[in-house]
Amino acid sequence: MALDLQQLSKALEASLDPTKNKQAEIALLQEEKKPKFALSLLQIVATGTSGDTARLASALYFKNLIKRRWVDENGKHKLPQNEVIAIKSELIGLMISVPPNVQNQLGDAISVIADSDFWERWDTLVDDLASRLTLDNSQQNNGVLQVAHSIFKRWRPLYRSDPLFIEINHVLGKFGTPFLSLIESTDRLISQSQNEQKTLRELFTTLNLIVKVFYDLSVQDLPPIFEDNLAAVTTFLHKYLVYENKLLDTNDDTEAGPLQLVKASILELLEMWVQKYEDAFGQHVAPFIESSWNLLTTVGIEVKMDILVSKALQFLTAVTHSAEHAQAFNNQNTLGQVVEGVILPNLNLRDSDVELFEDEPIEFIRRDLEGSDSDTRRRSAINFLRQLMAKFEALVGVVALRYIDHYLSEYDQDRSSNWKSKDTAVYLYSAVAAKGAITASQGVTSIHDFANVVDFFQRNIATELVADQGTPSILKVDAIKYLYTFRGQITAGQWQEAFPLLVKHLGSSEYVVYTYAAIALERTMALSNVSKQPVIGRSDVEGLAPQLLEHLFGLIERDSQPAKLQENEFLMRCIMRVLIVIKEGMLPSVETILLHLIKIIQVSCQNPSNPKFNYYLFEAVGALIRYSASTLPDKLETDLYSPFATVLQNDVQEFVPYVFQLFAALLEANPSGSLSEYYQSLIPPILNPTPWSSKGNVPALVRLVTAIIPRGANVMVQNNQLDTLLGIFQRLVSTKTNETYGFDMLESIISYIPQSALQQYYVIILQVLLTRLQSSRTDTFATRFVRLYHFISAKDDTGLGADFFISVADQVQAEEPPVPTTSDDVIVEQDPEDMSFGVGFTQLTTIRRPVRDQWPEIGDVKAWVSEYLKAADRRHNGTISTNARERLSAEVATAFAVYLQN
Structure with a gap:
């Protein structure tokens, strides 16, 4: 079915509207299935007849589509080859012609394509770019340089390797000479346009991109073509570091103009060169040091100069x-x-x-x-x-x-x-005073010999913390931040005096003061001494906790608008830390804490806007579950069901992976050992294909399903859900991204599903694994396969064992059927790589799953191995002990004999 560009444009516009975006995204996902959808997006971008909003939305959607659907995990194109070719042939010319805000989105898409295709599968790209560089069309040159920068900047964080240098040399061989020619022509045009403001500004955009591409092309190594022309290049760079022209100034004192941006880019390039290429660049550095010094001593205090000043200081730091x-x-x-x-x-x-x-x-x-x-x-x-x-x-x-x-x-x-x-x-x-790096956990870990941070605090800072009035708020913040910075240098006894002062400042009416107080309190509660013991322990916090939590919740909830409520992640992080520190001490306040957390979840669901805040929010819920669920399982399950269900029903993608993890933690903490109707009702929806379509949900869903299986194995067999479980296992284990989760699920199935129900599937399960092992083996997959072999071999008491595994392997033949699925199970028919992904998975540490002992009844492993071997030796009339003596080396035989001694 052909695409209606007008309807598509409307859906794209709606995707940018928070009140319409959910419905629009569903509609767009349906449109994605139609042929040439990606090309239709580019057509909307190219024509612009639907308006600027639709044009930008189309570029955004195209970028995200390319991220999701350009290649699979094996690097193969997922779009039809004719569309791949068409996109590559159209994209460069299109990007050059569109406005800057659209250009940025297409540039990101080009960078994604280049990650997989450049340069072997897109070897015409550099020739195309070089051919489009002109001697006098700065607008076109800017488009070319923007594309080049979007591709070449990928090299900045990469490790040096032969394939990388082959790629860079491929680029330099075709782009290096035209690029240097562009520098000469741009320099000449600037000289000719000294009094033409519009032309000059456009040329300085070109100049800024030239410097950025200089950085890209030399970030891994100084190319010979640059080194051979280093005197001319450095002369050119120095000319524009000291260049002045009033036509390039901005009237806004807060916004850097094109001249400041160019100079800042030059200094950033010089900083990298002086750090990496001192041998070549060192002889040219003196004029830049002098000019940077002059710049720093003459530049004004306007905000627009900040970027330039900071880059100059960073250059001198590198020098x-x-x-x-x-x-x-x-x-x-x-x-x-x-x-x-x-x-x-x-x-x-x-x-x-x-x-x-x-x-x-x-x-x-x-x-x-x-x-x-x-x-x-x-x-x-x-x-x-x-x-x-x-x-x-x-x-x-x-x-x-x-x-x-x-x-x-x-x-x-x-x-x-x-x-x-x-x-x-x-x-x-x-x-x-601080010496060396400042760490996130301890703050300053070492100080210079001349510094006495405690004495300085007592003489010059403590009064700001004690005073109730008359101290400017910024000085109070300075005092709190001083404690925060040097928290590792202050003794436990001194902290006993300082901690209540921080608590007091949570009551400040000043936003920055009470937030810094929360930050310092949280980091102090997380602080440990050399013996790994907390500096501020549970006993120090527990008495203050109800008042402390109530105050923190009050600060968060003072504005009920979703964006404002989620604004301050530091307050929520402090709440999380209090709950972690007081542990079971929260039990008397669970009712109140739950009410607050549930309210915050419900408000945040309306429009999740601060990922850090929401992470700490769900970690706080995790801490609550960890330390109170075993005591109050029914209370927590009942109260949390409604907000969690709301998240799932409304498909709040940012929250769904957290909710699945928390459901699992609630179940694991429940001491009953059975599977209540509460959790039985969750099984059908979580085995449905829809939640598994989001990549970020998979680890959390596996955590939840493997928590349900031990308690609900019989229920799942009775409800004919084993086929669906195995279908999910097959889908997971077939991809590199999810293979470990597939093995996790399989081990849980083997451990807890009755063998009478599972027996018929072993041949097919092993066929799936061996096929993957032969066709696209990874080290992780091979390791997990070996682990599975030992896992099954160790379960001979349940009818499995090494002989069982070998007998199943002997039955595997290529004409055998695939893993059976129920008629309504479509998971095995869908490739998660083709679906729309939600927000990525973030593991909650407060409910991190403990290592599960598959054989808890075995206390002394050595004794168990000894008894097992001796029993086996008796069954085989001493064959094991005889073979050990005759076939093993003396050293190994001696070690082995220990286990066979009576």
Whole structure:
């Protein structure tokens, strides 16, 4: 059936509307089954007659379609070959002609295609790109360079290998010379367009892409064509590092313009070159050091300059890794100039930082804690200073402490007006005191010799935590963050005094203050000493827990809009940590905790928007189940059924894998040992093909099914569900992605399904496994197959054993039938790789499945092996012991004899 482009455009537009997207996605999945669907998407992108929204939505859907359906796990194309050829022939020209926002989506799709096809199955691509480069059409050149960058940037994180260098050399052989010619022509056009703003801006877009492609092409090794022309290339780069033209300025002080972006890209390229190619680039680096220094001492404080300043600082940081270049800073006067002229101006709190603190508090926190501020002035300045510390600890320490004392004195002179000086002092001390990496679990693990972090805290910071009024909020945050940063350096006794102060600050009306308090509390509760014992234990938290949890829940629930409720993952992480720490101490409060968690799940279901928040939410539920379900199984099963059922019924894809895991944990914790009607009712829907169609559901579904089988094996046999189980096993074990889950399910089936019901299927099961072993073996599959052999061989007490396995293997013949399926079981007829995938699987650690002992009745393994061997030896009239003496080496025979001794 032909595709209706107008209807398809409407469905694509609706897919971007949160109120319509579920229905639209269902409709689009149906459209996907029609021939030339991918080409129809490109047709909508190309014409643009349906409007910009439909055009962008079509490009987005095309990108995701390519991610899902370009190749299978063996690298074979899943689309018809004629469509594959058509897409490759059309895509480059199309990307060059579309607007930038659409171009970005198509670029990602090209990158995915290149991952599997470039360069052997798409060997015309580079010729196509090179032929489209022009001497004077910057718009077309920008499209070509955008495509090139989308492909070549794939090399950045890859490990060096022969196939990789073959690919890079293939590109350089065809693209290198035209690329260098483009540099010359672009430089000439810029010189000719000094007074033409529109043309100049377009050319600087070209220039920025040129520098990015320079990075891509040299990230693995410095190509000979670049090294041979390095003097000219570095002259070109330096020219535009110091280039100025008012026509390239922006009126917005917060938005970097094309000139700042080009200079930032140049500095990023130089940073990589100085780190990797010092031998070749070292002789050219001096002018760039001087120009970077001049830039840092003259540039303004506008936000739009931040990216440029941070890249300049990162370049100088890389330079100082070199012993030769670092010597330029090796005296106290020079270091003083560096700190005063470069470090401190970029370290001081600006009005824009305060505005961010007040107006976008969660963004302020994430930038500060999660490293998303890696391109900020503050972070880059500190990294530069810490690199200098690594080279010249004593000199830098003296200089830094002098300025720290200066700022603290300035604050003491007028605390209300000079509070920013205190912020600078604390920030600077925290930076220079820390030595080495700062870890997520312990914070700072080592400090410099001159630093006494506890003394500095007591003299300069503790008062900010104790004071109820009169302290600026940012200084309170500085104090809390200081504790958070140096938590590993503070003794358990000192923490007993500091912990209640953090709890107190959860009551602050300031968003950033109470969030930092929650962050510090959570990390402190997760902190352990050298003996692996918690610094803050259950007894320290249990008494505070009800009030602490109620307050944290209140902060989360103060705004019932889904997006706002899920905004602050740090609060939910703290709730999770409290539950993990107090363990069974939560039992008196289970009712209240459940009410809050269920309410949050129900609100979040409406529009899941923060994956981290929701991960911690379900980890919190997991902790609740882990420590209270065995005591209150009926209570938890009853109360959690409704919100969990809502997730499944509404197909909230982000939550479904969590719910399956939690259902499994509830069942595993139930001490009854039987399978209640509660879980029997779950069996039909979870054996239905639909939930298995989402790749992210598979591990969680296997966890749930293998939790049900031990208790419900007879029920499943009686309800004729064994065929369906085996159909799922076959589907899982046939793909590399899911093969381990297929073996997990099979082992559970063999362990618990009555052998009388399973006996007829063993030949077919083994045929499936041996066929896969011969046709597309992986190391994992082979290992699991061997494990299965030993698993079955060890179960001779149930009628199985090694002889049984061998006899079944002898019966396997190629004309034998496939695993039988019921008439309504379509799982074996569907390839999960062809289906729409939901959100990926994330394992909940609070309910991580314990290792299952398949033979719990065996306490002493050595004694059991000895008795087993002696019994077998008796049955065979001493043949085993005789063969051991005669056929084994002396060393092995001696070891073996131990097990046959009476």
